[in-house]
Amino acid sequence: MSGEQFLNSIRHLDNEINALEHERVRMMDRLDRWLDLLESAERYGSMSGVVVQHSIGSKTESIGIQLADMITPEQVAERINRYQERINRKIDKLVDRKQEALDVIERIPSTTHRALLLYRYLNCLKWETIADLMGYEPSYVRDDLKQAAITAFETEWEKYRQKPT
Numbered sequence: 001m002s003g004e005q006f007l008n009s010i011r012h013l014d015n016e017i018n019a020l021e022h023e024r025v026r027m028m029d030r031l032d033r034w035l036d037l038l039e040s041a042e043r044y045g046s047m048s049g050v051v052v053q054h055s056i057g058s059k060t061e062s063i064g065i066q067l068a069d070m071i072t073p074e075q076v077a078e079r080i081n082r083y084q085e086r087i088n089r090k091i092d093k094l095v096d097r098k099q100e101a102l103d104v105i106e107r108i109p110s111t112t113h114r115a116l117l118l119y120r121y122l123n124c125l126k127w128e129t130i131a132d133l134m135g136y137e138p139s140y141v142r143d144d145l146k147q148a149a150i151t152a153f154e155t156e157w158e159k160y161r162q163k164p165t
Helices: 003-010 013-044 059-068 073-107 111-122 127-134 138-162
Strands: none
Touching: 003 073, 003 111, 003 138, 013 073, 073 111, 073 138, 111 127, 111 138, 127 138
């Protein structure tokens, strides 16, 4: 993967991170609602002791089997927690990729190149917006300055990748 490919791969990571964070929060809310429901059932009595009369093979028999096969609240909480841990690990990996890009960008000597790379690849700004912010013509930023900044990034990225761990 070239330095430019790496930069393009991190450009919209914030969208993915935000989507994963939204899913994590949604699952946390779901777990809270589930636990509240169970607490209410315990407080006001549950379905324990309910008996359904049915004939073998009837619809009520299949409902009884489904109820018997339901997982416990602890199992639900464990599944949701495992799912949230998986989401957190994915978010951590994405944040690490962005941090890696930032580490390399910080090594670039030119403040102009650093600014362009930060605006474009970490802040996802359009070339026209970057040109306005930097006081240059859009065509100069998009063509000449971009290429010089990417070349500087690739030089530092190669050094960064070769550093001993």
